Amino acid sequence: MIKAKEISKVFGNNTVLKNISTTINTGEVVAVIGPSGSGKSTFLRCLNLLEEPTSGEIYLNDKKITDKKVDKLVVRKNIGMVFQHFHLFPHMTVLDNVTYAPQKVKGLSKSEAQKIAKELLAKVGLTDKENAYPNRLSGGQKQRVAIARALAMEPEIMLFDEPTSALDPEMVKEVLDVMKDLAGTGMTMVIVTHEMNFAKEVADRVLFLDDGVLLEEGDPKEFFKQPKTERARDFLDKVL
Amino acid sequence: MNLDFSQIVPYTPFMLKGIWATLEFVIFSIIIGLVLGTLLALCKITKVSFLKWIANAYTSIFRGTPLILQLMIIYYAIPQLTGYDIPIFLSAVLTFGLNSAAYVSEIIRAGIMAVDKGQMEAAEALGVPYRPMMLNIILPQAIKNILPALLNEFITLTKESAIVSTIGYLDLMRRAQIVGADIYRNFEPLLLAGAIYWIMVFILTKIGQAIERRLRQGD
Numbered sequence: 102m103i104k105a106k107e108i109s110k111v112f113g114n115n116t117v118l119k120n121i122s123t124t125i126n127t128g129e130v131v132a133v134i135g136p137s138g139s140g141k142s143t144f145l146r147c148l149n150l151l152e153e154p155t156s157g158e159i160y161l162n163d164k165k166i167t168d169k170k171v172d173k174l175v176v177r178k179n180i181g182m183v184f185q186h187f188h189l190f191p192h193m194t195v196l197d198n199v200t201y202a203p204q205k206v207k208g209l210s211k212s213e214a215q216k217i218a219k220e221l222l223a224k225v226g227l228t229d230k231e232n233a234y235p236n237r238l239s240g241g242q243k244q245r246v247a248i249a250r251a252l253a254m255e256p257e258i259m260l261f262d263e264p265t266s267a268l269d270p271e272m273v274k275e276v277l278d279v280m281k282d283l284a285g286t287g288m289t290m291v292i293v294t295h296e297m298n299f300a301k302e303v304a305d306r307v308l309f310l311d312d313g314v315l316l317e318e319g320d321p322k323e324f325f326k327q328p329k330t331e332r333a334r335d336f337l338d339k340v341l
Numbered sequence: 342m343n344l345d346f347s348q349i350v351p352y353t354p355f356m357l358k359g360i361w362a363t364l365e366f367v368i369f370s371i372i373i374g375l376v377l378g379t380l381l382a383l384c385k386i387t388k389v390s391f392l393k394w395i396a397n398a399y400t401s402i403f404r405g406t407p408l409i410l411q412l413m414i415i416y417y418a419i420p421q422l423t424g425y426d427i428p429i430f431l432s433a434v435l436t437f438g439l440n441s442a443a444y445v446s447e448i449i450r451a452g453i454m455a456v457d458k459g460q461m462e463a464a465e466a467l468g469v470p471y472r473p474m475m476l477n478i479i480l481p482q483a484i485k486n487i488l489p490a491l492l493n494e495f496i497t498l499t500k501e502s503a504i505v506s507t508i509g510y511l512d513l514m515r516r517a518q519i520v521g522a523d524i525y526r527n528f529e530p531l532l533l534a535g536a537i538y539w540i541m542v543f544i545l546t547k548i549g550q551a552i553e554r555r556l557r558q559g560d
C-alpha cells in the first residue's frame with residue numbers, strides 16, 4: 102500500500118503538483134491520466150522518491166518514506182519503475198540487464214539472479230533474446246525487458262510512466278498484454294497512460310490530473326461514461 | 342633550392358634520441374594528467390560545492406594562461422621561492438602533467454555528462470547505490486565518449502611538448518636547434534624534426550582511429 106498525503110511539488114516558481122492525496126491499496130491497479138504537462142510523471146516519480154515532494158508526506162505500508170532519515174535506496178528496492186524510453190543498460194546483455202540489480206542491491210548470487218531472470222524473461226516471451234544487446238531489440242521487446250528488469254527486484258509496487266508511448270503501434274499490444282498478465286497476478290500497479298481502453302479494461306481506479314490537481318478519482322467504468330468535471334469531459338472528448 | 346641533407350647525416354642518431362626524450366616526458370605527463378584529471382573530474386560532478394569550486398578554479402587557471410608561462414613559472418619560480426633547484430625534466434613533466442589534468446578533467450566530465458540521464462534514473466529506481474552505479478553503469482558508457490577525446494589531448498600534448506626546448510630540455514626540438522647551430526644550417530634539421538613529429542602524431546592518430554572503431558562496434 103502506498104499513500105500520498107497532500108503532496109505538492111514546486112519547480113522554481115512552477116507549482117506542478119497541488120496538494121495531492123490518494124491511497125493505492127495492495128493489489129490495486131490505478132491508471133493516471135490527464136493532459137500533457139498536468140504533472141502525471143512528477144506524481145509517479147514522487148512515489149519512488151526520484152523527485153522529492155516540496156511538501157506533504159508519502160507512506161509505504163504506513164512507513165513515512167518522505168522522512169529525511171529514510172534511505173531512498175531501500176524504498177526503491179521495493180518499488181519497480183518502467184519508463185517511457187526503457188532506459189535499458191546498452192552495454193549489458195538482456196540477461197545482465199535483468200540480473201544486475203538483484204546481485205548488486207539484494208546481494209543475490211549470480212545463479213540465483215539468473216534463475217529469477219530466466220523465469221521472468223520466459224514470462225515476457227523473450228527467452229531467445231537472453232544474450233542479445235538492447236540495440237538488437239525492437240521497442241516492444243525492450244520495454245518487456247525493462248519490465249522484467251524491474252520485476253527481478255521482486256517489488257511490492259510497480260510504477261509505469263507511459264510504457265507504450267514510445268512504441269510503434271503494432272508493438273503496443275505485446276507490452277499491454279504483459280502488463281495485463283501482471284495485473285492478473287495481484288501486483289499493485291500505478292500506470293500513467295494514454296491508452297484509454299487499457300485503463301478502462303484493466304484499472305480498478307482512475308486518477309485524473311489536471312494542472313497539478315487531482316481533479317477526479319473513481320471507478321473507470323463510471324469515469325469514462327460520465328466524468329464529473331468539465332475538464333475531464335473536454336479531455337476525454339479529445340483523446341477518445 | 343639550396344637544400345643539403347648530407348650534413349645532418351652524422352647527427353641523425355643524436356636527433357633520433359630526441360624521439361625518446363620527447364616520448365619519455367610526454368608519457369610521464371600523461372600519467373600525471375590522467376590521475377589528477379580523473380580526481381578533478383570526480384570533484385566536478387559531486388554535489389560538494391567546495392570540491393567543485395576548487396576543481397573549476399584549477400581548470401580555469403590552467404586553461405586560461407599560456408602553457409609557456411606555466412613552464413617558466415615552475416622552472417624559475419620554484420627555485421626562487423623554495424631554494425629547491427628543480428631539474429629541467431621534473432619541471433617539464435610537472436608543467437605538462439598539471440596542465441593536461443585541467444583538459445583531461447573537462448574531457449572526463451563532459452563524457453560522463455553526455456551519458457543519457459535516463460541511465461542514472463533507471464539505476465536509481467532499481468535502488469543501485471552511487472558507487473556501483475558510476476562504476477558499472479555510467480563510466481562504461483562514458484568511456485566511449487572519453488577515449489577518443491583523450492587521445493586527441495595526447496596528440497596535442499606531443500606537439501606542444503616542443504615548448505620545453507625553451508628551458509633547455511634536450512627533446513627533439515632542442516636537438517634540431519643544436520644541430521642547426523652546429524652546421525650553420527637550420528632548415529634541414531628543423532625539417533627532419535618536423536617529419537619526425539608528424540610521424541609520431543600520425544601513428545597516434547591511427548591508434549586513436551582503431552580504438553574508436555572498436556568502441557563503435559559495440560553500438
Ligand SMILES: Nc1ncnc2c1ncn2[C@@H]1O[C@H](COP(=O)(O)OP(=O)(O)OP(=O)(O)O)[C@@H](O)[C@H]1O
Nearest residue numbers: 112113115117135136137138139140141142143144
Ligand atoms: N525537473 C524539472 N524541472 C523543472 N520543471 C519540470 C521538471 N520536471 C517537470 N517539470 C514541469 O512540470 C510540469 C509537469 O510535468 P510532468 O512531466 O509531470 O507532466 P506530465 O503530465 O507527465 O506530461 P506528459 O504527458 O507530457 O508526460 C511541466 O510543466 C514540466 O515542464
Ligand SMILES: [Mg+2]
Nearest residue numbers: 141142143262
Ligand atoms: Mg510524463
